[in-house]
Structures are given as structure tokens and as C-alpha cells.
Amino acid sequence: xxxxxxxxxxxxxxxxxxxxxxxxxxxxxxxxxxxxxxxxxxxxxxxxxxxxxxxxxxxxxxxxxxxxxxxxxxxxxxxxxxxxxxxxxxxxxxxxxxxxxxxxxxxxxxxxxxxxxxxxxxxxxxxxxxxxxxxxxxxxxxxxxxxxxxxxxxxxxxxxxxxxxxxxxxxxxxxxxxxxxxxxxxxxxxxxxxxxxxxxxxxxxxxxxxxxxxxxxxxxxxxxxxxxxxxxxxxxxxxxxxxxxxxxxxxxxxxxxxxxxxxxxxxxxxxxxxxxxxxxxxxxxxxxxxxxxxxxxxxxxxxxxxxxxxxxxxxxxxxxxxxxxxxxxxxxxxxxxxxxxxxxxxxxxxxxxxxxxxxxxxxxxxxxxxxxxxxxxxxxxxxxxxxxxxxxxxxxxxxxxxxxxxxxxxxxx
Amino acid sequence: xxxxxxxxxxxxxxxxxxxxxxxxxxxxxxxxxxxxxxxxxxxxxxxxxxxxxxxxxxxxxxxxxxxxxxxxxxxxxxxxxxxxxxxxxxxxxxxxxxxxxxxxxxxxxxxxxxxxxxxxxxxxxxxxxxxxxxxxxxxxxxxxxxxxxxxxxxxxxxxxxxxxxxxxxxxxxxxxxxxxxxxxxxxxxxxxxxxxxxxxxxxxxxxxxxxxxxxxxxxxxxxxxxxxxxxxxxxxxxxxxxxxxxxxxxxxxxxxxxxxxxxxxxxxxxxxxxxxxxxxxxxxxxxxxxxxxxxxxxxxxxxxxxxxxxxxxxxxxxxxxxxxxxxxxxxxxxxxxxxxxxxxxxxxxxxxxxxxxxxxxxxxxxxxxxxxxxxxxxxxxxxxxxxxxxxxxxxxxxxxxxxxxxxxxxxxxxxxxxxx
Numbered sequence: 001x002x003x004x005x006x007x008x009x010x011x012x013x014x015x016x017x018x019x020x021x022x023x024x025x026x027x028x029x030x031x032x033x034x035x036x037x038x039x040x041x042x043x044x045x046x047x048x049x050x051x052x053x054x055x056x057x058x059x060x061x062x063x064x065x066x067x068x069x070x071x072x073x074x075x076x077x078x079x080x081x082x083x084x085x086x087x088x089x090x091x092x093x094x095x096x097x098x099x100x101x102x103x104x105x106x107x108x109x110x111x112x113x114x115x116x117x118x119x120x121x122x123x124x125x126x127x128x129x130x131x132x133x134x135x136x137x138x139x140x141x142x143x144x145x146x147x148x149x150x151x152x153x154x155x156x157x158x159x160x161x162x163x164x165x166x167x168x169x170x171x172x173x174x175x176x177x178x179x180x181x182x183x184x185x186x187x188x189x190x191x192x193x194x195x196x197x198x199x200x201x202x203x204x205x206x207x208x209x210x211x212x213x214x215x216x217x218x219x220x221x222x223x224x225x226x227x228x229x230x231x232x233x234x235x236x237x238x239x240x241x242x243x244x245x246x247x248x249x250x251x252x253x254x255x256x257x258x259x260x261x262x263x264x265x266x267x268x269x270x271x272x273x274x275x276x277x278x279x280x281x282x283x284x285x286x287x288x289x290x291x292x293x294x295x296x297x298x299x300x301x302x303x304x305x306x307x308x309x310x311x312x313x314x315x316x317x318x319x320x321x322x323x324x325x326x327x328x329x330x331x332x333x334x335x336x337x338x339x340x341x342x343x344x345x346x347x348x349x350x351x352x353x354x355x356x357x358x359x360x361x362x363x364x365x366x367x368x369x370x371x372x373x374x375x376x377x378x379x380x381x382x383x384x385x386x387x388x389x390x391x392x393x394x395x396x397x398x399x400x401x402x403x404x405x406x407x408x409x410x411x412x413x
Numbered sequence: 414x415x416x417x418x419x420x421x422x423x424x425x426x427x428x429x430x431x432x433x434x435x436x437x438x439x440x441x442x443x444x445x446x447x448x449x450x451x452x453x454x455x456x457x458x459x460x461x462x463x464x465x466x467x468x469x470x471x472x473x474x475x476x477x478x479x480x481x482x483x484x485x486x487x488x489x490x491x492x493x494x495x496x497x498x499x500x501x502x503x504x505x506x507x508x509x510x511x512x513x514x515x516x517x518x519x520x521x522x523x524x525x526x527x528x529x530x531x532x533x534x535x536x537x538x539x540x541x542x543x544x545x546x547x548x549x550x551x552x553x554x555x556x557x558x559x560x561x562x563x564x565x566x567x568x569x570x571x572x573x574x575x576x577x578x579x580x581x582x583x584x585x586x587x588x589x590x591x592x593x594x595x596x597x598x599x600x601x602x603x604x605x606x607x608x609x610x611x612x613x614x615x616x617x618x619x620x621x622x623x624x625x626x627x628x629x630x631x632x633x634x635x636x637x638x639x640x641x642x643x644x645x646x647x648x649x650x651x652x653x654x655x656x657x658x659x660x661x662x663x664x665x666x667x668x669x670x671x672x673x674x675x676x677x678x679x680x681x682x683x684x685x686x687x688x689x690x691x692x693x694x695x696x697x698x699x700x701x702x703x704x705x706x707x708x709x710x711x712x713x714x715x716x717x718x719x720x721x722x723x724x725x726x727x728x729x730x731x732x733x734x735x736x737x738x739x740x741x742x743x744x745x746x747x748x749x750x751x752x753x754x755x756x757x758x759x760x761x762x763x764x765x766x767x768x769x770x771x772x773x774x775x776x777x778x779x780x781x782x783x784x785x786x787x788x789x790x791x792x793x794x795x796x797x798x799x800x801x802x803x804x805x806x807x808x809x810x811x812x813x814x815x816x817x818x819x820x821x822x823x824x825x826x827x828x829x830x831x832x833x
Contacts, residue, residue: 022446023777060414069696070763071419072770091773096417104414121708121733128663129711129731133833135558236661238554269495270479271488280488280544286551306551335496342498346517349449353615353780 002352002374004362005196009204011212012184016362016371017199018191020355026192027356028088028098030106031363033187034180035082036159037152037220037297045159048079049123049168050176054086056115059108061101071097079157082296083367089356092193096202102188103206106181111173123165127158135237139407143302146231147245147403151222153295183207185215187366191359222247222298225401232406239286240307242317243405245300246396248292251368257380258392259292259301264340265332265389266290266303266323271339273323274303283308284316296368301396313406327393331386344381422769425803427776427796430786433622435630441611442786443622444779450518452615453780454525454625456532457791458510459610460603462578463721464642467595468587471505473545474599478503478512480541482534487541490527499524501531507579508721508791510603521621525628532604533634537596550585560659560666561731564832567655568668571828572725574648579720605634610790614783644722647672656831665737665833669744670727671826673717676794680817682805684717687817690756690764691715691747692728697764698747699728709733709740719792726821734833741829751818755811765806772803 004018036047054077055064068075073090075098088098131137140156148154159165188207190199225247249255267274267289274288288305303324307316351357358374365373430442465471479494479501481487494501497520503512512532516524556562566582573580581587611629674681685693692699692715699713713730732740775785789796 022448024773025777061416065696066763067416067419069694069767072422072766072773074767074770074774089774091420091422091770093420093422097419100414100416118705118708122704122711125664125709125731125733126711128733133560133662133664133731135555236558238558239551269491271491271495276488276491279548283544283547286548306555308547309551309554335492339492339495339498342496342517342520344498346451346498346500346515349451349517350515352449353447353451353778 002358002362004371004374006366006371007200009183009208011208011210012182013207013210014187014366015200015203015207016187016189016366017196018189018358018362019194019196020192023193023355024091025089025355026092026095026190026194027359028090028095028102029189029191029359029363030086030102031187031189031367032084032086032181033185033215033217033367034084035080036155036157037081038180038218039152039155041152041155043164043168043172044155044161045123045127045157045165046168046172046176047084048157048159049119049165050173051077051079051084051086052119052123053111053115053173054105054109056112057110058101058104059110060104062110064101064105067097067101073098081153081157083364085360085363087356087360095190095194096206099202099206103210106183106186106207107210109177109181111170111177113170116168116170116173120165120168123158124162127162127165131158135235136241136407139241139243139405142231142233143243143245143403143405146229146405147247147300149223149225151220151298153297180215182213182215183210184212187363189359189363191355191362220297225403228399228402228404230404230406232408234408234410237407237409239309240313240409241304241407242307242313242320243302243304243407244320245302245403245405246401248299248301248396250298251294251296254380255392256299257377258384258388259299259396261340261381261384262327262389262393263290263292263301264343265336268343269339274305277323278305278319282319284311284319288320313408317404324393324397327389327397332389334386337384337386341382345378348378419766421766422773425769425773425776425800427785427799428782429796430782433626435626437606437630437633439606439609439611439629439632441613441625441629442783442790443613443617444782444786445615445617446779447614447616450616452514452516452518452521452613452617452621453783454514455612455783455787456512457610457612457787458604459608460510460640461505461721462507463644464603464640465578465599466642467591468581469583469591470595470599471510471603473542473591474596474604475503475505475510475512477537477541477545477596478531478535478604480545481536481538482530483536484530484534485527487538490531493527494524497524501528518616518621522624522628525624529628529632532632535600537593537600539593542591542593542596546588546591549588553583553585553588560662560664560832561729563657564666564668564830567657567832568670568727568828568830571650571652571655571830572647572670572672574645577645577647579723602636602638602640605636606632607636608640612783612787614779616779647723650826650828653825653827654829659833662833663734664731665734665831666729666731667737667740667744668727668729668830669827670725671823671828673724673726673821675719675724676789676792676798680820682802683809683813683817684821686765686768686806686809687751687814687821688715688717688726689768690760690814691751694764694767696767698750699744702747703730703732703740703743707736707739707743709736721792737831737833745824748818748822748824752815752822756814758811761809761811761814765809768806769803772806
């Protein structure tokens with residue numbers, strides 16, 4: 001159980017406080033409700049590039065990192081399809097340092113040619129390091145492109161191609177900043193050894209005077225898929241891989257938890273179905289897992305496996321389908337259900353003991369619409385029964401709704 | 414708007430752990446204070462690569478600890494652990510073999526029954542060994558496609574020598590050679606109570622301690638053999654520069670480094686601060702120059718990694734291929750600058766405060782406290798030295814740091830590996 005309180009400042013900034021008296025630290029976490037789904041299809045990768053530029057300094061503080069480091073702090077940020085999150089962890093004696101810095105870069109970011117030039121290069125190197133110079137590195141580029149027809153989830157956060165990042169202009173940066181980096185589009189979490197009254201007073205001091213501005217959000221459609229899609233690529237990789245993706249419900253739908261539980265039954269823990277049957281018994285795969293993307297809008301349920309050297313690809317694919325359709329005909333066992341629930345409880349209890357992860361989760365749940373989901377999700381998961389699993393498996397694991405990527409080694413041609 | 418005054422961390426105090434002596438001779442250390450009913454229990458064995466007689470013996474023995482006992486087969490073991498919602502991991506590194514248990518209080522008793530059964534009776538069924546081997550070889554094939562992996566293998570091989578426990582390369586050949594008897598031998602000689610220390614962190618009261626003592630205190634496996642190993646001498650570096658070209662690479666992986674000093678050395682804490690300034694954090698000279706100024710890389714770091722018998726200082730990065738030479742030149746330039754110029758005081762203050770924040774974090778909460786205590790324990794350094802280390806870091810100044818750079822950043826003794 002995580003205690004917290006929430007208030008909305010007159011300028012629209014949502015402020016959440018979580019008190020933990022056992023730590024000498026405080027976390028200041030700022031989440032902006034903007035991600036790669038808000039980008040133009042012809043200029044992707046921008047939300048993430050912009051995240052890099054947020055460290056360029058601001059009007060009153062020419063350097064963002066240095067004062068935080070001098071304040072014995074640690075900071076970083078990440079971007080995904082849905083949102084951009086910045087966190088600062090400092091000893092509580094220095095609580096005002098991140099608040100001053102975050103408030104200043106919310107309104108007075110130092111947008112300049114030099115840092116854009118450098119960060120474009122840095123992000124291109126990040127792109128190469130993680131998506132080009134790595135075996136299977138572009139698999140998710142291909143899978144998203146194939147699976148989503150209209151929704152901007154069809155490109156990854158790093159961007160569709162290097163060129164989009166290279167072409168970003170200073171005007172793009174200014175425009176994006178003005179449009180999305182506004183108090184009403186942000187959630188500020190202050191978590192740690194500071195009382196609610198003190199935190200609230202400081203947040204009002206630093207953020208209260210920021211001018212309000214309305215932020216518009218687009219909504220996105222995605223048609224229901226009616227025919228199976230397949231793509232095969234041949235690359236310099238040592239083993240054949242298969243990815244099968246299905247569109248699933250959005251993050252707030254009650255069925256989300258069922259999809260989560262199904263992925264756990266399939267591959268969480270060494271006694272799970274795919275690991276035991278397809279890796280250890282059948283030896284068709286050397287590794288295989290099922291997972292969900294947990295996106296705010298229509299997410300993906302994905303199964304990905306590395307096929308054992310020499311094992312027939314078609315046969316391996318059939319084995320995955322056998323496991324998926326088995327969920328249509330046979331109910332999962334009570335032991336499987338208990339396993340998933342106990343695993344989830346243990347994971348939650350360990351996560352709750354981590355201050356930074358608690359602060360980020362509070363901001364994330366709030367952007368979904370309800371910070372108290374941090375305490376409510378356990379119950380939603382625990383209340384799932386075996387019939388739910390069967391019903392939802394029948395709904396999503398259908399051939400016509402599948403998207404299969406065969407990522408094969410060149411010598412197999 | 415002006416920046417509020419920055420406060421400096423005054424005291425970093427590290428609490429001592431509770432100590433428990435079990436009747437089988439095992440010592441357990443404990444840190445409590447977490448709110449939730451959870452525990453992490455680590456069994457640390459004084460073993461690892463440096464006690465191997467055959468390459469990969471430690472890793473195989475550790476990773477297959479749940480491969481079946483005389484009572485339960487591998488699936489039954491995994492199913493029980495999963496049903497309790499617990500996690501049991503065992504792995505071997507350079508310094509130790511570690512078995513970690515994560516569980517909720519309500520399944521502590523049942524989880525430990527399974528763990529002790531594995532530690533007493535693991536049979537290492539051939540079938541499980543075979544599956545593990547084929548998965549290991551498959552993963553190796555994928556790793557061998559990665560430049561940073563290849564660079565790391567070459568670096569360790571050249572620095573320590575091909576037959577040294579820290580230097581040998583994992584190959585399909587040595588994976589295939591491992592036998593069931595190799596694993597049973599390592600298991601019976603190394604994974605025994607007299608070679609084990611236990612670390613308990615999370616939340617516990619008398620009730621949990623009794624359960625822990627009931628299982629761990631009654632674990633009585635004995636060995637007839639005494640573990641004797643000899644570690645080869647370090648080779649003299651034949652070739653200081655190794656460069657491998659890889660077709661189709663768009664980046665090059667670079668590792669530069671040398672053998673360094675261990676925690677027990679009087680210069681160690683000063684060197685930690687010097688490393689921080691050089692390449693140990695986001696504000697370091699390497700990051701500021703090579704990433705933030707020139708945009709040649711996504712990240713560049715230097716680090717001191719501590720092994721049981723040695724320590725290694727290294728600089729690592731993946732850099733833009735066209736500017737590989739410029740990147741190398743700037744790395745060496747930054748080393749020379751530290752030796753030839755005094756570091757400005759404000760730069761020292763920033764790095765020192767940052768580092769003290771890291772040290773404060775290590776004392777925050779039972780899990781971090783246990784991690785820190787364990788690190789010192791494994792390296793055989795008394796935990797009371799932690800507060801002294803903090804003091805040493807506070808006392809460093811531009812002159813002492815320059816002296817350390819001149820003494821330890823010896824480029825002619827460094828090995829340089831480039832893959833890409």
C-alpha cells in the first residue's frame with residue numbers, strides 16, 4: 001500500500017506527494033504527457049531527441065546536470081510511445097535544487113543550435129548502437145510497421161530512420177516545446193522524506209507562477225485487423241527468430257490484466273508453459289517468451305522465440321499456435337493461476353520498497369487517469385478467474401488477427 | 414531566479430548488521446527495516462571462476478543447481494518455487510558463487526525446504542546438462558555477433574592470459590567438454606556450509622529467524638576434499654594494441670585499460686574519485702568532451718572493477734566509425750590532461766559531492782545496506798573501512814588527484830582493443 005496525496009495547481013500542474021520517513025533522499029519526478037505517438041509520421045524520433053535537449057540548460061541555470069551533481073544528486077530521463085519522464089534523486093537537504101531546475105526548464109529552456117547539432121549526433125549513435133549494430137536490432141521497427149495500420153505506435157520511440165533525427169530543425173524544437181511542455185501537461189511527483197506541507201509549499205513557490213496554457217491531445221484510431229499478415233527478412237544473424245504479435249485492449253480496459261496474466265502463464269518463471277514445453281521438452285526453441293507492451297492505447301501481445309539451430313521453422317511456428325489455441329479449449333489450472341498471482345504479489349512488494357520506482361509509478365498511473373491504480377491493480381489481477389482467461393484468449397489469439405515476423409539467417413535462403 | 418544554496422552531506426554513517434551463528438558453523442548477517450513482508454536471502458560461496466579446475470565449471474554448477482534432486486525433478490522444483498511466488502537464482506562470477514532467494518514471509522519455510530534440498534542433493538541429470546549446453550551455445554552465437562562482446566573477450570584474454578580464470582574465452586568446444594562429473598566435483602567441494610556465508614535483508618522478526626535457522630542451520634553437507642587451486646601468473650603484454658575489422662559495422666567498440674589496485678590499497682578511494690572525474694559519471698571529462706561536446710558516442714565510461722585477486726581499470730565506448738581515431742585521440746588527451754594540469758576545485762567539488770551522494774545511497778534501507786556490506790565482505794575488507802573511504806574522498810585535492818593520475822594512468826601500460 002502506497003500513501004500519497006494529490007493536488008492540481010491553478011495553472012493545471014498535477015502535484016503528487018508520497019511520504020517516506022525512512023530515507024535521507026527525495027525524488028522529484030516530472031512526467032510530460034507527450035511521447036513518440038504525438039509525432040508526425042515524416043519526422044519520427046523527435047520526442048526522444050527533445051528529451052536529450054532538455055539537458056541543455058535553461059534561462060536562469062545554464063547547466064542542468066552540474067548543480068544537481070553538486071547537490072549530491074543523480075538524474076536521468078526516458079521516453080516511450082506515450083510519455084516522457086524525467087527524474088532527479090537528491091538528499092532531502094537539497095530538495096529545492098531539482099525543483100528550481102525543473103521549474104526553469106519547464107518554461108525557459110535554452111533552445112540553441114549547438115546543442116541540437118550535438119544531440120542529433122548523439123541520438124544517431126544511440127540509434128546505431130541499439131538498433132543497427134546489433135543482431136535482430138531492427139525487429140521491432142519491422143513488427144510495429146506491419147502490425148499497426150494507422151496508429152502512431154507503428155514507429156518506435158527512437159524513430160523510423162536515422163534521417164528523421166538528422167533532419168530535425170530548431171523550429172521543430174521550439175514548436176514542440178511550446179506545444180507540449182506546459183504545466184497542465186505535466187505530473188510532478190515529490191516522494192521521500194519531506195512532509196506534505198513542505199513539499200506543497202515548495203512546489204507552489206517554484207511552479208505556481210508558471211503561466212497556464214492549454215494542451216491539445218489527438219486521439220488515434222486503429223482498424224480491427226481481419227487478415228493475417230506475415231513478413232520474412234533474411235539477415236546476418238546466427239539463429240532464426242519468430243515474432244507473433246496480436247493487437248490487444250488499451251491499458252485501462254479490465255481485460256488488460258487478463259492479457260498480462262496470460263503472458264505470465266506462458267513464460268514467467270521457469271515452470272511456465274512455453275519454457276517447459278517448447279524449450280525443455282520439444283527443444284524447438286532455445287529461448288521463448290510472451291509479453292505485452294503495456295501501451296496506453298491499443299497494445300500488443302507478443303510471442304518471440306529463438307528457434308533451435310536446425311529445427312524446422314514451420315513446425316516451430318505450429319508449436320506456438322498449439323499453445324495459443326490450447327488456451328481456447330482447455331482452462332488453465334488452479335495451480336497456474338495461483339503461481340501468477342503469487343509472483344505478482346512478490347514483485348509488487350519488492351517494487352514498493354524502491355522509492356524511485358514508486359515515484360515513477362505514481363506519475364505513470366496518474367497520466368493514465370488515476371494515481372491510485374498503484375494500489376488498485378493488485379486486486380484487479382487477483383480477481384481474475386480461469387473463465388476470463390479462456391474468453392480473452394479466444395478473442396485475441398486468432399489467425400486473422402496475427403502478425404508474424406520471420407527474422408531468418410541468410411544462409412537459410 | 415537564483416539557485417538555492419547547495420548543502421553538503423555531513424555524515425555518512427553505516428549501521429552494523431546483526432550477526433547470527435548457526436550450529437553448523439554458518440554465519441549469517443542481517444539487515445531489517447523494510448515495511449513489506451519480504452526477504453532476500455543470499456548464500457555466498459567462497460568460490461567462482463578462481464576455484465575452477467575446468468573452465469566454466471563454476472557457472473554450470475551454479476546455473477544447474479535446480480536441475481533435480483533425489484526427491485524432485487527439475488520441473489517439480491521450478492513449479493514449487495513459482496507457486497510460492499518466490500525467485501531462486503544461482504550464478505557464478507569471478508569472485509563468488511551466489512544463490513539468491515527472494516520471497517514473501519508466508520512462503521519462506523516452503524521455499525527454503527526446496528533450496529536446501531537442492532544444496533544437499535542436486536544430481537545434475539545429464540538431460541538437464543544437455544539442454545543447458547545447447548542454450549548456452551545458442552546464446553554464445555548471438556553474443557559473438559556483438560562488437561562489445563568480442564572486444565571484452567579479447568581484452569580479458571590479453572590482460573589475464575588465455576588459461577587464466579578471468580581470461581579464458583567461452584567457446585562451444587569448452588562448453589561441450591564439461592561433464593556431469595565435473596559439476597558434481599565442483600558442487601561437492603565448493604557448495605558446502607563451511608564455504609558459505611548467508612546474508613538476510615528485508616523484514617524479519619523472531620519467527621522468520623527461527624525458520625531460517627531451522628533450515629540453514631541444519632544443512633550439514635560435508636566435503637572430503639579440500640579445494641586447492643593455483644592461479645596462473647599474469648602474462649606480460651605482448652601486443653598493446655589489438656584491432657579487429659568487422660564488415661558492415663557502423664560503430665566500433667573500444668576498450669582501453671590495465672590492471673589496477675584493489676579496495677585494500679591506500680590509494681583506492683582517491684582513485685575512485687579520480688575515476689569519477691575522468692569517466693565515472695555523466696558529468697565526467699570523457700562524457701563532456703566526447704559525447705556532449707563532439708557527439709561521437711551515445712556513452713563513454715571508465716570504471717574500476719574489482720576481482721577477487723585483481724582489479725581492472727577500463728574505459729569503454731561504442732563510437733561512430735568514421736571518427737574512431739578522433740575518439741581515441743581525445744581519450745588519451747584527457748588522460749594526459751589529468752597528469753599535466755591541476756583539476757579546478759569546482760570540478761572536484763561537483764564530482765566529490767556526486768560520489769558522496771552515491772555513498773549515502775548505499776546506506777539507505779536494508780537492501781542497499783546489505784549490498785554494501787556484502788561487497789566489502791566478498792573483497793575481504795573490513796566494513797569499518799567504509800567510513801574511512803568516505804573521509805579519504807573528502808580529503809582529496811587537485812594535487813593529490815594529479816599525483817594519482819601520474820601514478821596510475823599509465824598509457825604505455827594500457828591495453829587497447831578496437832572491434833568494428
